Amino acid sequence: MNDMQWTPIGSEPVPPPLPPTRVDFSGSRSGFLNMVTKGAMLELVTFGFYRFWLVTDIRRHLWTHTAIDGDAAEYTGRGKELLVGFLFALAILVPIYLAYFLIGIEFERWQGFASTPLFISFYAFGQFAIFRARRYRLTRTVWRGVRFWMDGSGWAYAFRAMAWGLLVFLTVGLALPWREASLERYKMQHTHYGDLRGDFEGNGWTFFKRGWWLWLLSPIAFFIFPLAPFFYAEFKAREWRWWLDGIRIGGVSLSSELPHNAFYGLYWKVIGWWVLLSMIFGAYLGGATALVVQLSGLSAEQLFGPGDPTKSIPMLVIMVIGYFALALALNIVMRVYLQRDLWAKVLETVEVHNIAAAADVRGSGELASALGEGFADGLDVAGF
Amino acid sequence: MSDVSTEAPAQPAKPTIFFDGVSSRRRQVSLTLGDALEIVEEGGTPVRWAYADIRRADSPAGLLRLACTAAAPLARLEIRDAALAAELIARCSRLDEHQTSRRGIAKIVGWSVAAAVSIVCVVLFGVPLAADRLAPLVPKPIERRIGDASEVQVKTIFGRNVCEDPAGKAAFTKLVNRLRDAAGLDDDSMTAGVLPTSVPNAFALPGGKVYLLKGLLDKAENPDEIAGILAHELGHLKHYDNMRGLIYNGGTSFLIGLLFGDVTGSSAVIFASRSVVEASYSREAETAADTFAIEIMHKLGRSPKPAAELMFRITGKEGGSGLTNILASHPLTEDRLARMTKEDRPASGPPLLTDKEWQALKLICGSGKV
Numbered sequence: 180m181n182d183m184q185w186t187p188i189g190s191e192p193v194p195p196p197l198p199p200t201r202v203d204f205s206g207s208r209s210g211f212l213n214m215v216t217k218g219a220m221l222e223l224v225t226f227g228f229y230r231f232w233l234v235t236d237i238r239r240h241l242w243t244h245t246a247i248d249g250d251a252a253e254y255t256g257r258g259k260e261l262l263v264g265f266l267f268a269l270a271i272l273v274p275i276y277l278a279y280f281l282i283g284i285e286f287e288r289w290q291g292f293a294s295t296p297l298f299i300s301f302y303a304f305g306q307f308a309i310f311r312a313r314r315y316r317l318t319r320t321v322w323r324g325v326r327f328w329m330d331g332s333g334w335a336y337a338f339r340a341m342a343w344g345l346l347v348f349l350t351v352g353l354a355l356p357w358r359e360a361s362l363e364r365y366k367m368q369h370t371h372y373g374d375l376r377g378d379f380e381g382n383g384w385t386f387f388k389r390g391w392w393l394w395l396l397s398p399i400a401f402f403i404f405p406l407a408p409f410f411y412a413e414f415k416a417r418e419w420r421w422w423l424d425g426i427r428i429g430g431v432s433l434s435s436e437l438p439h440n441a442f443y444g445l446y447w448k449v450i451g452w453w454v455l456l457s458m459i460f461g462a463y464l465g466g467a468t469a470l471v472v473q474l475s476g477l478s479a480e481q482l483f484g485p486g487d488p489t490k491s492i493p494m495l496v497i498m499v500i501g502y503f504a505l506a507l508a509l510n511i512v513m514r515v516y517l518q519r520d521l522w523a524k525v526l527e528t529v530e531v532h533n534i535a536a537a538a539d540v541r542g543s544g545e546l547a548s549a550l551g552e553g554f555a556d557g558l559d560v561a562g563f
Numbered sequence: 564m565s566d567v568s569t570e571a572p573a574q575p576a577k578p579t580i581f582f583d584g585v586s587s588r589r590r591q592v593s594l595t596l597g598d599a600l601e602i603v604e605e606g607g608t609p610v611r612w613a614y615a616d617i618r619r620a621d622s623p624a625g626l627l628r629l630a631c632t633a634a635a636p637l638a639r640l641e642i643r644d645a646a647l648a649a650e651l652i653a654r655c656s657r658l659d660e661h662q663t664s665r666r667g668i669a670k671i672v673g674w675s676v677a678a679a680v681s682i683v684c685v686v687l688f689g690v691p692l693a694a695d696r697l698a699p700l701v702p703k704p705i706e707r708r709i710g711d712a713s714e715v716q717v718k719t720i721f722g723r724n725v726c727e728d729p730a731g732k733a734a735f736t737k738l739v740n741r742l743r744d745a746a747g748l749d750d751d752s753m754t755a756g757v758l759p760t761s762v763p764n765a766f767a768l769p770g771g772k773v774y775l776l777k778g779l780l781d782k783a784e785n786p787d788e789i790a791g792i793l794a795h796e797l798g799h800l801k802h803y804d805n806m807r808g809l810i811y812n813g814g815t816s817f818l819i820g821l822l823f824g825d826v827t828g829s830s831a832v833i834f835a836s837r838s839v840v841e842a843s844y845s846r847e848a849e850t851a852a853d854t855f856a857i858e859i860m861h862k863l864g865r866s867p868k869p870a871a872e873l874m875f876r877i878t879g880k881e882g883g884s885g886l887t888n889i890l891a892s893h894p895l896t897e898d899r900l901a902r903m904t905k906e907d908r909p910a911s912g913p914p915l916l917t918d919k920e921w922q923a924l925k926l927i928c929g930s931g932k933v
Contacts, residue, residue, distance in 0.1 A: 205623050205624065206623075207624075221668065221671075221672065224672055224675075224676070225671060225672050225675030225676070225679075226675055226676075226678075226679040228671065228674075228675035228678065228679075229671060229672075229675065232663065232668075232671060239621050242621070243621040243622055243623055244623050246623065250580075250589070250641075251622060251623045251626065251628075253620060253621050253622075253628070253639075254621065255637075258663070258671075273817075276817070280813070283712075285708075285712075321637055321639075322587070323582050323587035323588075323589065323639075324582025324583065324584045324585075324586075324587060324635075324637045324638060324639045325582075325584075325586070325587040325637065326637060373586075373587060537587060538587065538588065538589070539586055539587060539588045540586065540587040541585065541586050542584065542585055542586065542587070542637065
């Protein structure tokens with residue numbers, strides 16, 4: 180299909196456009212696996228604090244192995260920046276949580292459970308965090324010695340996201356494509372590569388046409404559960420392709436031939452691993468119980484039954500260890516399939532048109548702080 | 564290809580590319596390895612990088628990408644020829660100085676463990692201490708406001724109106740006043756009422772509010788049973804348990820959330836550890852309130868045992884598995900019954916309510932079923 184695109188059309192005298200360039204991903208899968216395995220273990224012994232460095236390492240790996248027009252990108256962010264951003268975000272979030280609590284009390288005095296809508300303000304804050312986190316990541320993205328950067332306001336973005344969110348809520352999800360288009364337009368129009376300005380040409384209608392039937396069919400997934408991963412994979416693949424097709428930076432544009440069924444395998448592999456690991460966890464618990472019963476001479480009823488809680492401490496320790504091992508393994512599985520493999524799968528379908536427009540771009544833009552990432556971490560939101 | 568570098572301007576087979584960090588232009592350059600690295604573009608002025616300033620930047624396999632601390636921060640030199648790369652690496656002594664080394668990781672681990680230990684210590688010792696010290700200091704108006712807020716919630720759940728039957732109310736007030744005097748609580752700081760719901764329970768809210776639910780009254784067989792329960796709730800008021808719990812729960816959930824972040828990608832660990840820690844704190848508070856109830860009942864010359872019997876009638880034997888014991892917010896009813904039975908003494912004081920008053924109290928919400 181791809182070579183159809185630049186067969187000469189007619190016999191116009193204009194010179195034929197340069198062939199599109201591909202994006203190559205050369206990262207080794209085993210290298211990535213090693214990195215996330217080691218990272219997951221370090222996360223465990225550091226009670227999660229290593230996450231800042233692991234996330235940085237993952238991004239460095241993905242960025243450096245992604246080459247556009249033969250030149251690999253680079254991620255210049257560092258774990259320490261994320262840690263500092265997180266600590267700053269905490270210092271700001273703590274008073275906000277307190278204020279939330281106090282305002283909540285005033286609302287509750289007035290009417291029971293009236294403070295529930297206050298929760299929405301945290302959603303708005305999360306949107307702000309998503310925007311600012313994107314700005315951080317982008318200013319750490321370097322290609323050909325020039326960085327990407329962003330202007331625009333996080334609050335303006337959060338306002339748009341909220342207004343559109345309300346509309347999506349009122350239309351039971353039907354407005355989602357237009358929401359995504361509008362938000363993406365805002366993000367891309369405030370995205371720059373050196374002195375090139377980004378834009379987003381995808382529109383909600385195109386996305387709607389590609390996915391409306393998924394919206395109609397999605398209630399079925401509530402009844403026939405195994406269909407849900409298929410629906411989700413379909414939706415994600417269509418969303419990705421629509422998104423990539425709309426991206427413009429200066430005169431450079433992207434397109435993608437991502438097949439609609441591209442993610443079926445990925446999601447099912449994750450589910451398969453999840454089932455397998457849960458079964459191993461179950462077997463481990465069963466085996467450990469049998470072993471403890473053997474060694475201690477207590478019956479299983481005594482172990483779990485009424486009475487002295489200290490008797491169940493060994494069992495508790497075994498369960499906690501097993502739980503952590505399970506969480507760790509799942510973490511690795513998610514990162515390998517849903518970050519690395521998904522990245523590689525999407526990139527191999529991307530074509531870059533008119534890359535010559537980025538051949539002599541003047542660098543500009545300032546580095547953004549990691550505060551946004553800190554907020555996103557503190558509020559547990561993700562997005563890009 | 565090993566002899567390329569012996570020539571002054573090395574011309575490797577694979578191109579060396581230079582990005583000056585100002586523009587994205589791809590400059591094909593040749594390198595001269597003299598007393599400093601000289602980057603020469605045809606027709607351009609050569610750029611000199613001192614070897615000590617050269618650092619390695621991230622790059623895919625088969626490519627050496629260099630940056631220079633003295634040059635523009637994003638200036639990059641990309642060497643694709645392995646022999647040339649090896650020769651340059653040999654000259655740059657501080658090439659990998661900025662990378663996270665094993666020692667760097669050990670430092671991260673060390674500091675994280677230190678942070679975790681300190682957070683755990685604060686959760687186990689600091690927060691309970693802070694809660695105990697701060698709770699009595701919370702200004703009464705604030706406490707009352709919090710109490711008003713939770714009162715609105717409670718009434719939304721259990722029914723809007725407090726039971727108002729005049730005779731029943733008089734009996735209830737008499738009972739509560741006797742208990743309050745024995746407990747030595749401030750006069751103005753207390754309100755009490757019966758809420759019309761079939762749930763058998765009673766609770767204390769911040770700002771001195773005690774509520775008895777009708778369901779408990781229906782199950783009670785004599786005034787001492789209700790009195791013991793109310794005395795227990797007064798114990799919570801006396802010990803500022805609500806404010807203590809609020810400060811304690813807020814503090815621990817914040818700190819535990821901070822500690823685990825999203826190590827598991829789920830909040831299961833946070834939830835589990837919070838439940839265990841908070842339940843043990845709550846069990847302590849309940850035991851202290853029981854102690855208080857026993858004292859009050861003794862002071863009034865009545866036995867605390869009937870209250871425990873009432874609880875036992877409602878909950879039955881609770882002892883579950885070892886796990887549920889760890890997670891329970893209250894001591895087990897059978898343990899409380901055993902304790903109150905030990906404190907059982909023959910009545911030495913007058914009955915708290917007359918038979919007539921007791922009957923009136925039972926009908927405080929009207930005679931109908933709720």
